[in-house]
Amino acid sequence: KQEVTQIPAALSVPEGENLVLNCSFTDSAIYNLQWFRQDPGKGLTSLLLIQSSQREQTSGRLNASLDKSSGRSTLYIAASQPGDSATYLCAVMDSSYKLIFGSGTRLLVRP
Amino acid sequence: EPEVTQTPSHQVTQMGQEVILRCVPISNHLYFYWYRQILGQKVEFLVSFYNNEISEKSEIFDDQFSVERPDGSNFTLKIRSTKLEDSAMYFCASSELTGANYGYTFGSGTRLTVV
Numbered sequence: 001k002q003e004v005t006q007i008p009a010a011l012s013v014p015e016g017e018n019l020v021l022n023c024s025f026t027d028s029a030i031y032n033l034q035w036f037r038q039d040p041g042k043g044l045t046s047l048l049l050i051q052s053s054q055r056e057q058t059s060g061r062l063n064a065s066l067d068k069s070s071g072r073s074t075l076y077i078a079a080s081q082p083g084d085s086a087t088y089l090c091a092v093m094d095s096s097y098k099l100i101f102g103s104g105t106r107l108l109v110r111p
Numbered sequence: 112e113p114e115v116t117q118t119p120s121h122q123v124t125q126m127g128q129e130v131i132l133r134c135v136p137i138s139n140h141l142y143f144y145w146y147r148q149i150l151g152q153k154v155e156f157l158v159s160f161y162n163n164e165i166s167e168k169s170e171i172f173d174d175q176f177s178v179e180r181p182d183g184s185n186f187t188l189k190i191r192s193t194k195l196e197d198s199a200m201y202f203c204a205s206s207e208l209t210g211a212n213y214g215y216t217f218g219s220g221t222r223l224t225v226v
Contacts, residue, residue, distance in 0.1 A: 030159055031211035043219035044154070044202060051212070089154065097209045099146070101154040 002027045006102035012100045013080055014110050021075040023095030023106045028068050031093040035064050035075050037106070038087045047084050047088075048075070115138040117218035120226045123195055124225055132188040133219045134159050136201030144204040144215065145178065147171075154202070160186065193225045 003026045013019055023033070032051050041102045048057045048064040050073070056065040061078040079082060087106045089101040116135040124130050136143050141147075145157040160178055163180040168176075177189045190197055200222050204215040 044217040049214045
């Protein structure tokens with residue numbers, strides 16, 4: 001059964017720092033991996049999607065990598081801003097096209 | 112940019128009552144999904160729907176739950192007799208194909224509170 005784990009559970013950094021969020025999954029038979037942002041009480045905003053055949057994707061200050069064989073992904077946020085404060089969720093699409101989510105990393109960027 | 116629209120944004124219901132959560136998927140999408148997130152817990156899969164039938168459902172999706180595409184635009188989740196533990200944020204999503212290439216688009220969710 002696919003399990004997705006995210007470390008750390010919470011992170012507090014000063015504005016301007018570069019940071020890395022980690023995601024691991026137990027079954028490498030995935031179609032893709034997505035990173036989402038969730039603001040408190042709100043919906044899921046897709047940030048980046050990495051196909052299983054890809055190694056990384058970039059969007060602005062965000063860069064996500066995928067190492068399928070080792071079951072790991074990282075989300076790198078450059079030059080963090082207070083507006084980046086949110087919960088970041090990692091999800092993998094399994095062999096039946098379902099998304100399996102991690103518990104998220106709660107990020108606080110302090111001004 | 113096309114959106115998945117969910118209504119209502121918040122619903123409060125008495126235990127034992129039936130509720131219908133509504134979703135309008137993106138018009139050219141063929142696959143539809145419901146996920147839920149109990150406060151403080153992971154987002155979890157409920158059901159997928161394609162070609163007017165359920166493709167897959169989770170253990171959570173028992174006989175109290177049903178889904179329907181009553182017309183060409185709406186996709187609904189019905190909970191027949193709500194329990195306190197059904198209180199959660201319910202997310203609808205749709206994808207053009209299976210989602211393997213481009214992922215899903217999620218709606219902004221319906222917060223269901225059962226009292």
